[in-house]
Amino acid sequence: MTHSRRSLLAAGATGTLALTAGCLGFALGNEPLEFDSDRVAPADETVAETGYEERTVEERTMERTEEIGGVERDFEASIWLSNYSKSVDYMGQTREGSAFAAVSVPGMEVAGQSVNPLDEMSNEELLTEFLGRADSDRGDIENIQQGESFTLEILGESRDVDTFVGESELEGEPIDVEIKLTSFDHEDDLLVLFGVLSKRFAAESANVELLMESAEHPIDT
Template sequence: MTSKRVVAAVLAVAMLTTTTGCIGFLTGQEALSFSAEPAVVDESAASSAGYSTDGPRVLSVNRTVSAAGQEREVVAENQVTTYRKTLDLGIFEADLGVFTVVSTPAVEIAGQTMNPIGEFSNRRLVSLVQDQYQGLSDVQEVSSQTITVQGRQTQVTKYSGTATVEGQEVDVYIHVTKYRDGEDFVVAIGVYPQRLGGEEENVLSMMRAIEHPA
């Protein structure tokens, strides 16, 4: 669900080429690599909420950049764990409950964080769900609250929107949060139909149960 958007963001690591000091990278003998640790939801919390997953998957991004007048390779590995829940809206049944946790390396060089995800607002992160819910439109902020995730306070923003699923327009709610844990940024996004208001607490309970590193 999030791969294209997150990959595009992480490609900004091209900025790091002037500050690395990695001899193998600068000579072209090896790629400069950054890897995120997996982030998942506690298994019992996901099960209680009715969601299931195939587990984390790695999204490797290879980018050829220019360093010292030469082309060099940078590799960034993101971890994506997607949870799905089949919901029945009466007219059709589909995986309408989607909860995704993304961990992406901060890419910190000389004390500076190069991954632009760190600067993204929750509103901008909403765009990451558009690969799953095609035609997402009319996104409006509804509310905001603070919850505790991994012992830290983090802001969760709730949005409303309209999505097209199975050729049908569905009004949805989107919950987004982001925080930094160690050397990674962790982003969690939950989406579900508005008519299933009870899903909000499921999404929040899964956010509270995020584990990183898994």
């Protein structure tokens, strides 16, 4: 039972759940209420122009239980995660020099109440949530600190972009890492776009911004 990101239930005066058609199983607690998102991704031509390659595109499921009208109910949300990477020559070998990810999460509202745990997260918290899910060859990034913020024109509006710096390793050597991340609501979905690059490859910083600016949503799948 999959629905769009609209409020599907209303709380009755006695705290019970009043149904819209087709949600009987959810109201009785026999099955979860499902929400789906639309995929977001950088434009294909920008991916090619910046030298990135599509690595993985997948739809994952987020599950949670939330109390609605005094009753616990289960929810499922489809999350689209698209990963891209760019290879560079380093010490005579080809290595991943930078990575980019585009995530879409459905808005999840029932009886005027959000059941999406990501709604109130800051960009720093979203980074923690999704950094480990991005398909990449890089090692762990530690000691992440927030830096400056700026704006980019993305999907027709000015969006805030936060910069973070951290530490990782490349071929056993410590390296400084830069991360750029933006998040915003668009067409009923929460979109999260972020790029990860070694500061040794500073030119990739501009390419990450180009990928963000070229984002398209929704994309037919």
